[in-house]
Amino acid sequence: MSLYRDEGVVLRTQKLGEADRIITILTRRTGKVRGVAKGVRRTKSRFGARLEPFSHVDLQLHTGRSLDVVTQVETLHPYGEAIVGDYPRYTAGSAMLETADRLTVGEKEPALRQFLLLVGGLRTLAEGEHEARLVLDAFFLRSLAVAGYAPALSECARCGAEAVRAFAIVAGGVVCGACRPPGAAVPAAETVALMIALLRGDWPAADASESRHRTECSGLVAAYLQWHLEHGIRSLRHVERAWSEPLAAAPEWPGASEKSHNPHTTRA
Known part of the structure; x- marks a missing residue:
């Protein structure tokens, strides 16, 4: 050996x-x-x-x-x-570990970026300077970016137009009115801004966000992540209890069972 x-x-x-x-x-x-x-x-x-x-x-x-x-x-x-003694941080950390496990499918295949992201996420969670759900959502978004599935947040995921009106998981992020598929969510502009801040690591902007926008952000990010993984994250059930706010499940939109190729989706 x-x-x-x-x-x-x-x-x-x-x-x-x-x-x-x-x-x-x-x-x-x-x-x-x-x-x-x-x-x-x-x-x-x-x-x-x-x-x-x-x-x-x-x-x-x-x-x-x-x-x-x-x-x-x-x-x-x-x-x-530091994490296990605080229930919100523990549930968020558990979801981070499960997500990292699921996104690194093959064994003994180098995954340096995912490793560094996980270490940074756990360190931030343990330090307790930011709300646990913000840390978790930032980790989810950045993990998706590392895997090549970061959602489009600044321009339409389908046509590239800047005038966006909705968020569609099957389309790969925000969409304009012309490209909006049936069942797409219509989040507040502040919610989309929060997602951008978390993806970029703009903590002052994220920490200044309102609770209702954090809740809406968490639901969209969790649904987007689980759709790309094709399976639910079991730990999220405990996260929901910790925050006393139900996270949105991935909706069954037309075509959700077939992931369409989307050249406008941001990729790492």
Whole structure:
């Protein structure tokens, strides 16, 4: 077996046998890795507590046939300590981990931009300077951009016109009156401005937004993300409870089952 070292964020864990765990980690250089951490469920484990979700760690692994084996772990940033004690931040963080896991489909395929985005998102969430849902929506939008599916927000996703009137998930973002498909949402101009601020990292503008626009933004972003993933994000159910505001589900618009090619959709 070959030995390698990398740093990563623990995305999820699952039990294996009586004392082991399978750890899924998004790493800086290797991409998504699934490894076995042997004996970590025993009370005398050397590094069991270091391999919990949200942890940013430096680790050493042996390459195995199906699963690698974790042999050493050092904590770089224990983001979980600040996140798990606050329910809104915990639910937002869980949704971030699940999204990063879903967007990095292949194992051991380098995903540096997604890794850096996740580390930055968890750090911002742990610091608590911005509302958790703003951090989550910013992460969603930027993750979509990294994957090549950032929504068009400044001009019509279909024809490029600047006079936009609605937001259509199946079209790839904002659309003008002529291109607006049936069932498209009509968000407030302030909501679209908030989405632009979150995508660009303009935190002063995002922090100054009103609650009703944040709620509308969260619904649109969650629906847009889940439509592109083709499956729901399970963690969002808990996010809804934490914020006491139901997030919009992806609507069943005509053609929603077939993703149309859209040359005007912003791509990373």
